[in-house]
Amino acid sequence: MPVPDDQKSLRHTPLHALHVSLGGKMVPFAGYDMPVQYPAGVLKEHLHTRAAAGLFDVSHMGQIALRPKSGKVEDAARALERLLPQDIVAIAEGRQRYAQFTNKDGGILDDLMVANFGDHLFLVVNAACKDADEAHLRANLSGDCVIDPLADRALIALQGPKAETVLATLCAAAPSMKFMDAGPHEVAGIKCFVSRSGYTGEDGFEISAPASDVERLAKMLLDNPDVLPIGLGARDSLRLEAGLCLYGHDIDTATTPVEAALEWSVQKSRRSGGARAGGFPGAEKILAHFDNGATRRRVGLRAEGRAPVREGALLFADADAREPIGxxxxxxxxxxxxxxxAMGYVPTNLSALGTKLFAEVRGQRLPLAVAAMPFVKNTYKR
Structure with missing residues (x-):
């Protein structure tokens, strides 16, 4: 069968052949040919991850080592703080932190994970942004750091309440790790980078492995009856239930961390009055939002009926309002x-829990209410 033109230029992860052999339904995503689901289907994959363990291929994500030219990881951390509002210096060795690159207007260029591996920082960035992120780092930090994209590594995620038990059979360090621990560990004799984190709201691990070894590792994990392969469809529904942002949808270059309800990710040391306040792109606007509030806010939304309210639906303050408010x-x-x-943006004065709103779906106004997130309680091991 001939390959469609729109798929000829798609990149493959090192697990592409495995996805095909497992019956994965392949679709274009962020320039890659990725599995949206397997024969079990999105619903079963989602529920299996919540009940046992799911294995995700996230090798399309970018992995970058930031190596300080001085040999001191603190110097790399201070340099990186010029590009984002998080306290990177305070990340202890063997730990990682969620962060955002910001622009001069306070918008989010990308969100990422930053880990301290002792002699360098390890970054995981979004697939669609990884080339721009690398260029951004080179343009701003080359005087202080060696920017090393780790193109020869793959990334998989093992998520769910049985993830620890499954991984413990291959990695002795797994049971002792806590949420957001990260560092080099051997998994089945393979030298990997392992973090106890993920994108589902469940306990779990992300494992960076050499591309040459990742298929063997994935097969060993899938040999466990508690593990199923999980596609992009269930990954999206899991992260939505967890109230986690998807870059380019819930956050973008026109959204500040405060508008996005990500204040928790900006440490006090980088806020107004902090020891190292400001000094990052868009600091004036972002700190003003911290001090005075923003005019809009990302909120969780629960519909009263059964009909899903999807991305792009306009929100109204009442059933008869002519102008949308979000x-x-x-x-x-x-x-x-x-x-x-659902998640969406509403004026801050309409963001209180329980606030009644209406969404326009196929010409009808459907009632919904602002709801607490996460929608499903997270199970991180702290």
Missing amino acids: QVTSGGFGPSLNAPV
């Missing part, structure tokens, strides 16, 4: 809740 940025059916869930 928009849904992510939405769908939450299998764990057996009900629709």
Whole structure:
């Protein structure tokens, strides 16, 4: 069968052949040919991850080592703080932190994970942004750091309540790790970088492995009856239930961390009055939002009925209002809740829990309410 023109230029992860052999339905995503689901289907994959363990291929993500030219990891951390509002210096060796690159207007260029590996920093960035992120780092930090994209590594995620038990059979260090621990560990004799984190709201691990070894490692994990392969469809519904942002949808270059309800990710040391306040792109606007509030805010939304309210749906203050007050940025059916869930932006004065709103879906105004996130309680091991 001939390959469609729109797929000829798609890149493959090192696990592409495995996805095909497992019956993965392949779709274009961030320039890659990726599995959206397997024969079990999105619903079963989602619920299996919540009940046992799911294995995700996230090798399309960017992995970058930031190596200080001085030999001191603190110097790399201070340099990186010029590009984002998080306290990177305070990340202890063997730990990682969620962060955002910001622009001069306070918007988010990308969100990422930053780990301290002792002699360098390890960054994981979004697939669609990784080339721009690397260029951004080179343009701003080359005087202080060697920017080393780790193109020869793959990345997989093992998520769910049985993830620890499964990984412990291959990695002795797994049970002792806590949420957001990260560092080099051997997994089945393979030298990997392992973090206890993920994108599902469940306990779990992300494992960076050499591309040449990752298929063997993935097969060993899938040999465990508690593990199923999970595609992009369930990955999206899991992260939505967890209230986690998807870059380019819930956050973008026109959204500040405060508008996105990500204040928790900006440490006090970088805020107004902190020891190292400001000094990052868009600091004036972002710190003003911390001090005075923003005019809009990302909120969780629960519909009263069964119909999913999807991305792009306009939000209204009442059923008869002519002008929208906001928009849904992510939405769908939450299998764990057996009900629709969504996220979107509304004026801050309409962001209180329980506030009644209406979404326009196929010409009808459907009632919904501002709801607490995460929609499903997270199970991180702290």
